[in-house]
Amino acid sequence: MPVPSPLAISPEVRAAVAAGDPVLALESTIFTHGLPRPRNLAVALEAEERVRSLGVVPATIGVIDGRPTVGLSTAEIERLSTSDDVVKASLRDVPVLTAKGRSAGTTVAATAYLADLAGVRVFSTGGLGGVHREAQQTFDESADLGTLATLPLIVVSAGVKSVLDIPLTLERLETLNLAVVGYRTTDYPGFYIADSGHDIDHAVDSPAEIAEIARARDGLGIRSTLLVANPVAADSQLDPALHDEVLARALAAAAAQGVTGHDTTPFLLDFVQRETGGRSLDVNVEVYRGNVELGALIALELAERA
Structure with a gap:
């Protein structure tokens, strides 16, 4: 006997998808776990407003009282932004939290x-999540990569955070048949910085070109995500010299304190935030704004070509 899906889709998102209108998915961990209060809520609502201003329906995604929800309401976004009992959920956690009736921000x-x-x-x-440093010994790799390898989406990001092993991540993306294109660049970004020092093979110049690549992928029956690497503007990035110096100290501190496993990334990001006087958070917000805008423009192009 089929088990009914617990997925909730807002009427607005459901109608837009059915009509072929442009829709942009947005994650919730940026405002549940990535930014401090009250800035987290302001950034979340600003993102939705910007998407709407471009003629696209925002579909912010999270889990509310055990209901995975695509298209959170403003009240639900406010609740996830301000509640202390909201957890962080990767894909493997969603069924558990659904059964337990918990609320979560989704990775x-x-x-x-x-x-x-x-x-x-x-x-x-x-x-994006990626391959962690010393993964040759720990096999520590984000679930993001394996999941995206099975989904025919377009995902816009500013690369992976520089606390990860970027060369190994790029190798892993190739192994998983995850195509990577740089938005107006062949320099792979490192989230806080526009150029991680590593190159990618392909650049794209417009949202229309990205939409055309996705159409070609779909026509070939390839079911993996097209990753669009969108670097933060050079005048908004963390100073590269400061970035390298703080990151080196963060890695040394983690090693000295025996920080390992899933605790490593939060430790490193918190260290970088403190040692840059909060500047890394400002860059985080600028990165997100740029990716939200580009994603909305891509969604518009996809809808026009449907």
């Missing part, structure tokens, strides 16, 4: 899966 993996389930084809985030 890239969980957001992407739920977006695809609802028929949303474009998703904007800040930075």
